[in-house]
Amino acid sequence: xxxxxxxxxxxxxxxxxxxxxxxxxxxxxxxxxxxxxxxxxxxxxxxxxxxxxxxxxxxxxxxxxxxxxxxxxxxxxxxxxxxxxxxxxxxxxxxxxxxxxxxxxxxxxxxxxxxxxxxxxxxxxxxxxxxxxxxxxxxxxxxxxxxxxxxxxxxxxxxxxxxxxxxxxxxxxxxxxxxxxxxxxxxxxxxxxxxxxxxxxxxxxxxxxxxxxxxxxxxxxxxxxxxxxxxxxxx
Numbered sequence: 001x002x003x004x005x006x007x008x009x010x011x012x013x014x015x016x017x018x019x020x021x022x023x024x025x026x027x028x029x030x031x032x033x034x035x036x037x038x039x040x041x042x043x044x045x046x047x048x049x050x051x052x053x054x055x056x057x058x059x060x061x062x063x064x065x066x067x068x069x070x071x072x073x074x075x076x077x078x079x080x081x082x083x084x085x086x087x088x089x090x091x092x093x094x095x096x097x098x099x100x101x102x103x104x105x106x107x108x109x110x111x112x113x114x115x116x117x118x119x120x121x122x123x124x125x126x127x128x129x130x131x132x133x134x135x136x137x138x139x140x141x142x143x144x145x146x147x148x149x150x151x152x153x154x155x156x157x158x159x160x161x162x163x164x165x166x167x168x169x170x171x172x173x174x175x176x177x178x179x180x181x182x183x184x185x186x187x188x189x190x191x192x193x194x195x196x197x198x199x200x201x202x203x204x205x206x207x208x209x210x211x212x213x214x215x216x217x218x219x220x221x222x223x224x225x226x227x228x229x230x231x232x233x234x235x
Contacts, residue, residue: 004220011218012074018211019063025204026058033197039103050107054177056100061127061170062208064093066215069163073218087143090135097128120180123173130166134159164219171212175205 030037030051037055038048067074068089075085101124108115116122141147141155178201185191191198 004222005217007217007221011214011221012070015066015070015211015214015218018207018214019066022204022207022211023059023063025200025207026055029197029200029204030055033200046107046110049103049110052103053100053107054174054181056096056103057124057177058174058208060093060096060100061131062167062174062211064089064096065131065167065170066211068093069167069215070218083142087135087139090131094128094132094135097131101125101128118180120173120176123169123176127166127169127173130162130169134162134166164216167215168212171208174208178202178205 030048034047034051036048037051039052040049068086071086071089072082075082105115107113116125137155138159141152141159146152147155182191182198182201186193186198
């Protein structure tokens with residue numbers, strides 16, 4: 001079996017920079033192009049209500065989730081501290097995502113739009129459910145009250161696999177969401193195919209693909225990893 005590639009450039013710094021850039025970009029899109037964000041459901045605030053959805057979902061399931069996955073390599077200190085940071089950041093990501101889901105569901109109700117009829121919505125709901133179950137299983141088994149030694153050893157490789165899988169699923173969901181929104185707006189003649197906003201959304205999608213490649217590279221490259229950190233809890 002081939003070894004993971006050795007990284008000769010500051011991959012963690014690049015991941016953090018691109019994660020911040022993606023979060024800033026979706027905020028800029030919502031505020032500059034789409035009129036801002038609001039949790040109000042009054043008539044004039046319905047579009048800003050929708051904008052809460054992409055902003056919080058991307059920040060939660062992509063930017064914060066990526067940071068949490070790399071906490072085992074970037075956070076100094078004990079194994080317990082690394083696990084605590086991982087669980088805390090992912091809990092924040094889950095909380096923000098829940099608000100994002102509520103916002104789009106409320107928007108659809110207000111506009112009398114059907115729920116869960118697109119591939120993006122199927123991917124997004126699947127991603128959130130898996131993410132929540134993954135967090136709960138990790139908290140219960142590796143933190144409190146803690147599973148048996150054999151249970152921890154069995155769950156460990158699956159926990160790592162699903163962590164990466166869910167992150168990739170979050171990227172796929174975000175990219176299809178950008179594509180779906182862009183097509184809807186073009187069909188409604190809200191934007192042109194080659195407008196600044198359309199090109200900005202395409203660029204954000206490409207940025208997310210690049211970010212995901214660097215996060216995965218950082219995860220599989222030699223050095224301390226989730227496996228190394230959790231192994232202390234399964235032995």
